[in-house]
Amino acid sequence: MSPTHTGVTTPAELDPCGRHDHPDCGIRDVLDRIGDKWSVLVVVELAGGPRRFRELQRAVEGISQRMLTLTVRRLERDGLVLRTVYPTVPAQVDYRLTGTGAGLTHLVKALADWSLAHRSAIAEARHAYDLEHPDHDIR
Amino acid sequence: MSPTHTGVTTPAELDPCGRHDHPDCGIRDVLDRIGDKWSVLVVVELAGGPRRFRELQRAVEGISQRMLTLTVRRLERDGLVLRTVYPTVPAQVDYRLTGTGAGLTHLVKALADWSLAHRSAIAEARHAYDLEHPDHDIR
């Protein structure tokens, strides 16, 4: 039993943490890592195999070279992506997922599945909301 | 077969989309929704049952009233949260997860599980990276 249990009904199947004795389940750790605008897209692309810098930039579409650098550096730092430099000229670098990073793709797939499964429902909900609330500035 | 198949080796078990014929798998939809700073925390709290505005604000800890309003409004608009107003005085409002929203908690749990499982590995990777790259400004 959690010492801070409030007596509120908490169905086990709806408790995302499995227990309530820590504030955010550490979820923020993941989200801070893949919740940004580009990380997931880069991971998805790398799931298709190693890619070079330019390949990634072309594949992700819309990402600036600056953001790609930052994104890929962070992923490297977190041990999700391996960066390999080949001492050729001009320089050649490739990026590939590490074991941990590959495991992430399973998570991403879960996200994609859920997204696809509910995308229309959400779109409808939005539409309905927008009709009932003619002038809002949400989003 | 995908018409845009490039011939690159793409192990099915690493393909997060299941297919490559769309750019981002719609993942961005989900991430734009739960990738922000507070949405997940609110959903997690609501997984414990209906909450009133103030209860949420106290529970989430650190969230401003403004951000709570915005967060909960977006979730409502997307049909993930149901907002109920009781015409009492003073006003009383409660928020609860919809069916779709409850389904989200499974996703969140997956995130939490992955996070907990790899948190130490990632921490070590970071530490190692920071040692080899004494002065970087990543993050």
Add this chain to the structure above:
DNA sequence: CAGAATCCGGAAAGATACTG
């Protein structure tokens, strides 16, 4: 209590130019 409206600072992201 449950918000709405406003102001404001800092961080994130984009664009661009330059380099090994």
Add this chain to the structure above:
DNA sequence: CAGTATCTTTCCGGATTCTG
């Protein structure tokens, strides 16, 4: 090619004040 270095702009989010 694969970045780094700047500069500019955008916008997220906090603090505060006011209302039904």
